[in-house]
Amino acid sequence: MSRNGNGKSAVIYARVSSREQKEEGYSIDAQLKLLRKYAQENGITVSQEYTDAETAKESGRTSFGLMLDALQAVPEKERVILVEKTDRLYRNIYDWVKVDQLRPVIHFVKDGYVLSDDSRSNEKFIHGIKALMAKNYVDNLSEEVKKGQLEKAEQGTFPGKAPLGYSNVVADGKHRIDIDPHKSVLVRRLFEKYASGDCSLTELTGFAREIGLRSCNDKIMPRSAVYALLQNIFYTGRFVWKGREYEGDHTPLVSNELFQRVQQALKKDGKPDYRTKREFPFIGLVKCAHCGCAVTAEIKKGKYVYYHCTGFRGGCDKPYIREEELDKLLVRVVRDARVDEDTALLIRDALREGHRQERQIRQMQIAEITRRLERVRQRLDRIYEDKLDGKIDEELWARKRSQYTEEINSLERQQADAKREHGPFYESVERIIELAEAAPRLWSAQVPHERARLLRILLSNCTFDGENLHPDYRKPFCWLAKMQERPISLGRMDSNHRSRLQRPLPYHLATPQ
Numbered sequence: 001m002s003r004n005g006n007g008k009s010a011v012i013y014a015r016v017s018s019r020e021q022k023e024e025g026y027s028i029d030a031q032l033k034l035l036r037k038y039a040q041e042n043g044i045t046v047s048q049e050y051t052d053a054e055t056a057k058e059s060g061r062t063s064f065g066l067m068l069d070a071l072q073a074v075p076e077k078e079r080v081i082l083v084e085k086t087d088r089l090y091r092n093i094y095d096w097v098k099v100d101q102l103r104p105v106i107h108f109v110k111d112g113y114v115l116s117d118d119s120r121s122n123e124k125f126i127h128g129i130k131a132l133m134a135k136n137y138v139d140n141l142s143e144e145v146k147k148g149q150l151e152k153a154e155q156g157t158f159p160g161k162a163p164l165g166y167s168n169v170v171a172d173g174k175h176r177i178d179i180d181p182h183k184s185v186l187v188r189r190l191f192e193k194y195a196s197g198d199c200s201l202t203e204l205t206g207f208a209r210e211i212g213l214r215s216c217n218d219k220i221m222p223r224s225a226v227y228a229l230l231q232n233i234f235y236t237g238r239f240v241w242k243g244r245e246y247e248g249d250h251t252p253l254v255s256n257e258l259f260q261r262v263q264q265a266l267k268k269d270g271k272p273d274y275r276t277k278r279e280f281p282f283i284g285l286v287k288c289a290h291c292g293c294a295v296t297a298e299i300k301k302g303k304y305v306y307y308h309c310t311g312f313r314g315g316c317d318k319p320y321i322r323e324e325e326l327d328k329l330l331v332r333v334v335r336d337a338r339v340d341e342d343t344a345l346l347i348r349d350a351l352r353e354g355h356r357q358e359r360q361i362r363q364m365q366i367a368e369i370t371r372r373l374e375r376v377r378q379r380l381d382r383i384y385e386d387k388l389d390g391k392i393d394e395e396l397w398a399r400k401r402s403q404y405t406e407e408i409n410s411l412e413r414q415q416a417d418a419k420r421e422h423g424p425f426y427e428s429v430e431r432i433i434e435l436a437e438a439a440p441r442l443w444s445a446q447v448p449h450e451r452a453r454l455l456r457i458l459l460s461n462c463t464f465d466g467e468n469l470h471p472d473y474r475k476p477f478c479w480l481a482k483m484q485e486r487p488i489s490l491g492r493m494d495s496n497h498r499s500r501l502q503r504p505l506p507y508h509l510a511t512p513q
Helices: 018-023 028-041 062-072 093-102 121-154 183-195 201-210 223-231 256-267 323-336 341-388 394-419 423-445 448-458 477-482 495-500
Strands: 009-016 045-053 080-083 105-108 113-115 166-171 174-179 238-241 244-247 295-300 304-309 459-464 469-473
Touching: 009 028, 009 062, 028 045, 028 080, 045 062, 062 093, 113 121, 121 238, 121 244, 121 341, 121 423, 121 477, 183 201, 183 223, 183 256, 201 223, 223 256, 304 323, 323 423, 323 448, 323 459, 323 469, 341 394, 341 423, 423 448, 448 459, 469 477
Parallel strands: 009 045, 009 080, 080 105
Antiparallel strands: 105 113, 166 174, 238 244, 295 304, 459 469
């Protein structure tokens, strides 16, 4: 039986962000009115309504969490959500994952489609892209903050939290970084003692505890924190922000000469400077399928690179694998996420049809909003004439003017939203399709480190059992891989496309040229 939610009960979810509240757009009331009307017209009983009016920056909304808990408590076939559109439900990737785990039926009323387990693969793919694109909203909110931080860095002021030995101070409305009179002395002692070469990093960590130097959170500093402190160029009067070094306006704690002596001492402290050693491209991409530990790498006989389980959880006797053999397994992972030419054509056709339908709906919405806007403006004109003719008093005029003005502002915002083109969304989908088509060819043409970058785009997790790799693809690439497993239907197609659906989609594993 198809799980479309019709004739059943459902929950309603509506949300506005803090910025939208300030602009008085996308009101909760407007969303609820739309969703209630949709439920009534489709014979759906609303069991509960959930609303959130919070910031879009963090996950874990109050009503959003309550809604997920409530859905978790009912049978899976009864999990139905009504929401205005994609970015009203998802604010970030974490929200998407939480909802997806419950496998509900979701009615995106304004977007005009229903998503469920029975949805076609291309519908899930396009929905996944929309959910990923919703994250751009958070990125846009933070863009101005990043610009301000960059400007601050270029003026010589560190935009973040000051390290140990300094403190962030606000005076006369301006932010600056001052020396902490007590901790700065202790930090300088660490640099001087370690530069002398009389102690190891472990002994220096013990010394920090003896003199009472604690972290900014007033906790005992571990060896790693002491190591990071000794490497921080902030103490020389410079700082690094977004990968670029700046000359700071704060007072240095140590001289450049002392800092360099400390760096030389670190290299001789039994722990090599790993950044100068050979980097293994596939570290961090694979885990052991037996114990869950990371897979690391080492060089044997001075030239052969082997990958193996770290055995961090008590020893793992699984075999080593040469880097060349691991590369051969990984190329199969890339090929499995590939979309062949026929499949890519079907997806592009579906996207074009979806874009065409969306533009038609948007034009209808614009026409309807324009008609409503004209009616309200006419009413405002008439009541103004009644006021001039003395037919109504000042109190009624003021109330009606406020009411109609608010309605006009709301309709103008809706009109602007309806006119907004969604070209960037379809361009992003096209880039993902191009990547899926070209992935094997890109793999063959790239060096190992670039291949690792490609894998990080495709994979969310990957395990190795000693013989085989077991990849978990990121969305939407996981759906692209699944599309290879069964025939798909894209609804309206020409006869040539329909003929392709009489057989499973082509699945090419040939070595790319």
